[in-house]
Structure formats: C-alpha cells, structure tokens
Amino acid sequence: MRTVDPGFDIDRYRRLLAEANDEASRLALIDLLIEENARDRLEAADAHRQAMQQAEAIRRLIEHPGY
Numbered sequence: 001m002r003t004v005d006p007g008f009d010i011d012r013y014r015r016l017l018a019e020a021n022d023e024a025s026r027l028a029l030i031d032l033l034i035e036e037n038a039r040d041r042l043e044a045a046d047a048h049r050q051a052m053q054q055a056e057a058i059r060r061l062i063e064h065p066g067y
Helices: 010-019 023-063
Strands: none
Touching: 010 023
16 A cells, blocks of 8 residues: 655645646646755755754764763
8 A cells, every 4th residue: 555745735736736637737836846856855865964963963963972
C-alpha cells in the first residue's frame, strides 16, 4: 500500500484536474504541481540542514563539555 504525503492534498488536485478543461488550465495545473513539489523539497532540505547543524552542535558539546 502506498503512503500519501500528509502535505499532498489529493482532493484539491483532483478538483483542479476536473476543472482543467482546456490546454491553458492543464498547463497551469502542471506548473502548480511542479512549483509545490519544488517548495516541498526545499523545505525538506532546509529541515535536514537544520537537523545536521543541531547534531553537529550536540557532537561539539559532547566532545568539549566545558564550552
């Protein structure tokens, strides 16, 4: 069974697809999907970067507890 990303609003995308009755609106939907996916990837990368910075800070505290 596939898991669905909690940020992925399938009902919204289905509605937008049903409303996309011409080429321009279908292309706009594709652009929206690309843009939202890119935003999600950037947010994930930022969260990963922050987690790595926190892990590095903890490592430093463990190695040099007097700082």
